[in-house]
Amino acid sequence: xxEPLLLELEGLVVSRENRSVLxxxxxxxxxxxxxxxxxxxGSGKTTFIESCTGIIPFTEGNLSYYSKLNEKTIIRNKDGxxxxxxxxxxxxxxxxxxxxxxxxxxxxxxLNMVDEGENSHLIDSILSDWGLYHRKSNRVSQLSGGxxxxxxxxxxxxxxxxxxxxxxxxxxxxxxxxxxxxxxxxTNWIRTIASRGNGIIFTSHDSDLIKCADRIIKLEENKPIxxxxxxxxxxxxxxxxxxxVARQVSxxxxxxxxxxxxxxxxxxxxxxxxxxxxxLFISFSLIGNINYETIDNQIISLLILLPAFITCIISPxxxxxxxEADCGKWWYINLGTKFRPISSFIGASLLLPLPLxxxxxxxxxxxxxxLYSNEVLTWLWLPALCMLDLAIASSALHFLVSDLQRSQASxxxxxxxxxxxxxxxxxxxxxxxMVNGMSFSxxxxxxxxxxxxASLISSLVWLVAVFLPDT
Amino acid sequence: MPDYxxxxxxxxxxxxxxxxxxxxLGFIWVPGIDPxxxxxxxxxSYRILFWHVSFAWCSFLAFxxxxxxxxxxxxxxxxxxxxxxxxxxxxxxxxxxGVITSGPIWGSVAWGKPWDWGDLRLNSFALLTAVAIFLVxxxxxQPDTTQTRDTLSIIxxxxxxxxxxxxxxxxxxxxRHPPIIIIEGEDTGLPDEWLMxxxxxxxxxxxxxIGISLLNDMVNQLESKTEKYQRIIDRGED
Numbered sequence: 001x002x003e004p005l006l007l008e009l010e011g012l013v014v015s016r017e018n019r020s021v022l023x024x025x026x027x028x029x030x031x032x033x034x035x036x037x038x039x040x041x042g043s044g045k046t047t048f049i050e051s052c053t054g055i056i057p058f059t060e061g062n063l064s065y066y067s068k069l070n071e072k073t074i075i076r077n078k079d080g081x082x083x084x085x086x087x088x089x090x091x092x093x094x095x096x097x098x099x100x101x102x103x104x105x106x107x108x109x110x111l112n113m114v115d116e117g118e119n120s121h122l123i124d125s126i127l128s129d130w131g132l133y134h135r136k137s138n139r140v141s142q143l144s145g146g147x148x149x150x151x152x153x154x155x156x157x158x159x160x161x162x163x164x165x166x167x168x169x170x171x172x173x174x175x176x177x178x179x180x181x182x183x184x185x186x187t188n189w190i191r192t193i194a195s196r197g198n199g200i201i202f203t204s205h206d207s208d209l210i211k212c213a214d215r216i217i218k219l220e221e222n223k224p225i226x227x228x229x230x231x232x233x234x235x236x237x238x239x240x241x242x243x244x245v246a247r248q249v250s251x252x253x254x255x256x257x258x259x260x261x262x263x264x265x266x267x268x269x270x271x272x273x274x275x276x277x278x279x280l281f282i283s284f285s286l287i288g289n290i291n292y293e294t295i296d297n298q299i300i301s302l303l304i305l306l307p308a309f310i311t312c313i314i315s316p317x318x319x320x321x322x323x324e325a326d327c328g329k330w331w332y333i334n335l336g337t338k339f340r341p342i343s344s345f346i347g348a349s350l351l352l353p354l355p356l357x358x359x360x361x362x363x364x365x366x367x368x369x370x371l372y373s374n375e376v377l378t379w380l381w382l383p384a385l386c387m388l389d390l391a392i393a394s395s396a397l398h399f400l401v402s403d404l405q406r407s408q409a410s411x412x413x414x415x416x417x418x419x420x421x422x423x424x425x426x427x428x429x430x431x432x433x434m435v436n437g438m439s440f441s442x443x444x445x446x447x448x449x450x451x452x453x454a455s456l457i458s459s460l461v462w463l464v465a466v467f468l469p470d471t
Numbered sequence: 472m473p474d475y476x477x478x479x480x481x482x483x484x485x486x487x488x489x490x491x492x493x494x495x496l497g498f499i500w501v502p503g504i505d506p507x508x509x510x511x512x513x514x515x516s517y518r519i520l521f522w523h524v525s526f527a528w529c530s531f532l533a534f535x536x537x538x539x540x541x542x543x544x545x546x547x548x549x550x551x552x553x554x555x556x557x558x559x560x561x562x563x564x565x566x567x568x569g570v571i572t573s574g575p576i577w578g579s580v581a582w583g584k585p586w587d588w589g590d591l592r593l594n595s596f597a598l599l600t601a602v603a604i605f606l607v608x609x610x611x612x613q614p615d616t617t618q619t620r621d622t623l624s625i626i627x628x629x630x631x632x633x634x635x636x637x638x639x640x641x642x643x644x645x646x647r648h649p650p651i652i653i654i655e656g657e658d659t660g661l662p663d664e665w666l667m668x669x670x671x672x673x674x675x676x677x678x679x680x681i682g683i684s685l686l687n688d689m690v691n692q693l694e695s696k697t698e699k700y701q702r703i704i705d706r707g708e709d
Contacts, residue, residue, distance in 0.1 A: 016616050019702060057617050059548075403622045409612035414605040415626065417598050424588055461629075468545075468625045 003030040005066045006168050006199040007052060012061035014047050021047045025061070025225060027217070029199040031166045034190055036213035036230060037203040043219040045203035046093055049172045052201065053333040054085050068165045081470055084336025089169035089198075091156030093176075095148055096330030098321045099141030100261045103132055103151055106140065109253055110155045111162055122240045126161070130154050130185060149177040157189055161239060166197035175206040187212045191234035251342050254331060258346045261321055268317035272349050275314065276307035276356055283307075284363050292368050301430035304360045308353035308384060309423050312391035313416045315398045316347030323402065337470045344396035344466055350388055357384035373437035379447070382433075383426040386451045389458035390422050396465035403469060418461050422454035429454070479686040486679025490522065493672035497521040501664040519576045521668050525676035526569035527596065532680060533562035534599050534630065537606075541627030544620055553620060556627060557691045558684050560606040565683070566676075567600030599630050615698070 005028055012025040021044040029035060037045045050056045054063055054075040063075045065086050074082050090096070097106055107123050127133040130150050140148055153174045160169045171190075175183050183206065190212050194200055204210055213230035220226075262268055283303040287295065322328025322343075332339045361380055369376070394416060401412040429450035432439070439446050497518040537559030543552025574593045575585035588594065606623055613619045 057621065059617075400622065400625065404609060404613050404619060405616065406613050410609045411605055414601045415629075417601045418629070420588075421594070464625070464629055468628065469622065 003032055004070050005029065006031055006166060007066070008062075008064045008072070009051065010062045010064070012051060012063070013059040014044070014051055014056060015059045016047070020059070022051065022219075023222075023224075025051075027225075029168060029201060031197045031199055032194050033215065034194045034200045034213045034230070034232070035202075036210045036216045037201065037219060038205070038210060038216060039219035040221075043221050045219055046172055048219065049170050049201065049203060052168070052170055053088070053090065054081060054336075055329065055333055065168070081337065084338070085333070087159055087163065087167055088333075089156045089159040089167060089171075090330065090333055091153050091171045091174055092326045092330060093172040094326040095152040096326045097140050097148065097152055097155070098261065098324050098327040099139060100264050100321065101140050101257075102137055103127065103140065103143070104136040105257075105260065106151060106155055107158060109257055110158050122162075125240050126154065126158065130182070146177050146179060146182070150182055153178070153182075153186060157193060160193045160196070160198040160200075163198070166199065169193065169198055169200045171200065171202035173203055173205075175204055175209045183209060187234040188237045189239070191232070192236050192239050195236050251335070251338055254335060254339075254342060255346055258318060258321075262317070267320075268347075268349075269352070271317060272311040272314045272352055276310045276352070279310050280307045280356075280360055280363060283360075287364065292365075292371055297372075297431045297434055298427060300364070301427040301434060302424075304364055305357060305383060305387070305423065305427050305430060307360050308356045308387045309390070309419075311349045311352040311356060312387055313394045313413075313419060314349070315412065316349075316395050318343060318347035319398055319402045319407075323407070328402075340396075340399060340470060341466045343399055344392055344462065347399065348388070348391040348395035350391060353387040353391060354381060354384045357381075357387070372434040375437040376430075376434055379433050379438045380430070382438075382447065382451055383430045383454075386422075386426055386429075386454050386458075389455045389462075390419050390426075393422075393458040393461040393465070394419055396462045400465040400469060419458065422457045425450045425454035425457070475685040475689050479682045479689070482678045482682030483686070486675050486677070486682060489675025489678065490525070490672060493521050493525075493668055493675055494518065496668045496671070501662070501668055517577065517580045519573050521672045522676075523570065523573035523577050524669055525672040526566050526573055527592070528673055529676045529680045530563060530566040530570050530596060530599070533559050533566050534603075535559070536684075537563050537603070537627050538630065541624040544624040545628060548617070548620075552624075554688055554691065556606075556620075556624060557610065558688045560603050560610065560627070561687050562680065562684055563599060563603035564607050566680070567596055567603055570596045571600055602626065602630055615695075 007029040009025050009027040012022055013020055014022040037048055039045055047056065051058070051063060058076060058078050060078050062077045064072050065075055066072055067086070075085050076082060104123060107126070124133060127136050132147060132150060135143060135147060140151065143151065153171065156169060156171050156174070160167055174186055178186060187209060190200055210216060211231045212234040214232050216228045216230050218226045283306065287303065292300070322331065335342070357380055361377070365372070397415050397418070398412055401407055401410050401415065404410050429447040432445065432447045432450070440448060442449060536555050540552045540554070540556030540559050543549040544556055571593070574596070578587060578593065579585050586593070606627060609623055
């Protein structure tokens with residue numbers, strides 16, 4: 001009897017730079033099968049692997065995954081992404097690991113264990129097998145290229161070890177940078193994981209590793225794919241087994257990961273805070289000795305909100321973390337369509353606008369507060385809170401631009417002009433509160449309506465930036 | 472691919488000639504404005520209007536091309552859509568830049584300040600010009616892949632979705648500007664001379680717009696063709 005299917009590509013055509021990289025590919029992966037993709041550089045091996053993750057657009061064809069009940073779900077077709085992929089094991093060509101993570105954290109993130117303490121001994125055992133145990137508390141940036149590759153390969157294999165049902169494992173050039181000993185471990189682990197029913201696809205130029213495949217697919221540019229049988233060589237080794245189900249990587253994993261990275265190296269906070277404080281002190285120097293009664297209140301309110309606005313529109317450090325070694329691609333593949341909205345939230349400046357606005361008021365207005373309504377301090381939080389919408393929209397715009405292959409060569413700041421108008425609306429609201437006190441009227445120009453408009457524009461920017469790319 | 476170069480050059484030269492004549496007519500033929508109603512600067516500066524309005528109308532056409540191109544690419548991955556997108560963004564940058572440089576000159580005369588954050592039209596054009604700059608720079612700096620085109624077409628769609636909303640917001644934010652008074656003009660509308668020079672200027676700019684668009688599209692297509700041949704040479708094919 002045929003083994004159940006795990007994954008299927010039907011009539012796949014993928015074009016890049018106006019040429020077809022993959023042309024009319026039909027492929028099925030069965031449970032327990034190991035498939036090697038071979039071919040010269042530029043023949044489309046990595047594109048094949050990325051097509052199986054559903055993250056690249058198809059010109060033609062379907063990508064489908066099968067559930068354990070053998071139900072077929074189309075993940076992507078030429079019209080776009082239909083659904084998120086189920087849990088997979090994944091090793092990207094560029095590792096997909098941020099340098100700030102520790103070795104242990106990376107594996108825990110991959111496994112997404114419910115109880116870290118209870119399962120740490122399993123991770124220790126796996127790390128020992130791969131010669132990484134003594135490095136488990138080190139940051140990935142401190143590892144050599146070979147050890148980093150071991151961790152990356154291990155991260156791709158681990159979900160299959162802990163999954164109670166067979167899953168797909170995709171490994172892009174797993175033996176690249178590994179020494180002979182590690183290659184031998186890899187070969188045996190691939191055979192062992194396949195013996196548990198998992199399906200494995202890997203790309204390689206390594207003839208020893210290719211021998212462990214059951215099936216070899218040769219990709220060549222402008223030629224149809226050719227298939228041959230592999231030697232299925234390699235030993236079944238003893239491997240840890242868990243009764244815990246490794247869950248799909250969740251939103252919480254990304255939130256926890258982001259917080260950990262920021263606490264370890266708070267570049268996001270520093271990058272946002274520094275220009276905001278510089279702007280605040282320049283504003284203070286400029287207007288410190290001027291008679292406030294002669295200045296337009298709108299200008300004062302703009303200057304008060306300016307530091308918060310600056311923190312909001314700065315590019316999130318999360319983008320640079322994601323761009324390191326394709327780390328963001330790893331998260332995107334695992335989180336699917338949830339990745340973009342959640343990243344725009346956690347990448348935004350959510351903590352700084354409120355305290356900065358109050359600090360700005362204290363520094364710029366100080367003892368001149370009697371010139372303005374005594375309700376200002378009570379209601380200053382309102383425009384500052386609406387600034388959070390603006391921060392999230394700005395973050396979404398930055399993430400949209402980061403989709404570009406050479407995003408560092410793009411001038412994302414030009415798109416921040418969209419957010420000047422919500423900022424002006426908020427300064428109008430603050431100006432109104434400063435002069436007339438808080439009003440709950442719903443007339444045009446009232447603080448509430450101005451804040452509402454600011455939030456509305458920001459929300460619209462966010463919606464367009466977050467949902468159009470994945471539809 | 473048809474050779475549009477001769478006709479494009481003729482149209483561009485005609486357009487340049489016509490637009491020069493229009494500003495000349497603006498100076499020597501049409502009535503001036505009441506210097507008392509000028510908020511700041513010289514009353515003669517208002518004559519920039521004869522270019523400013525034409526720049527604005529042509530920019531509108533360019534942004535329309537950009538949006539139609541964005542929609543066609545986003546929905547259908549249509550190659551003609553991408554050509555519209557490319558030409559629309561280039562033309563949007565060129566003519567949008569004309570609007571936001573001539574606008575402040577007019578603004579100084581009419582409003583007493585070169586820029587007003589409350590003016591809907593000027594700000595919309597500034598926003599769209601910023602988008603056009605971004606798109607033009609990104610098209611040049613990014614590899615021409617489907618993913619790049621997808622992302623850029625989404626950014627091209629931004630204006631399409633956001634301008635109406637921001638228009639409402641800025642209209643609400645808007646303050647009334649004191650009108651300038653045209654000498655010899657009637658209260659009911661523009662004098663005939665104004666209208667004629669405006670139309671003549673727009674026709675001239677329109678010819679220039681069509682000429683540059685055709686030339687631009689031809690250059691873009693040639694670039695794409697060159698890239699295709701370069702890739703064939705890279706692969707060592709005949």
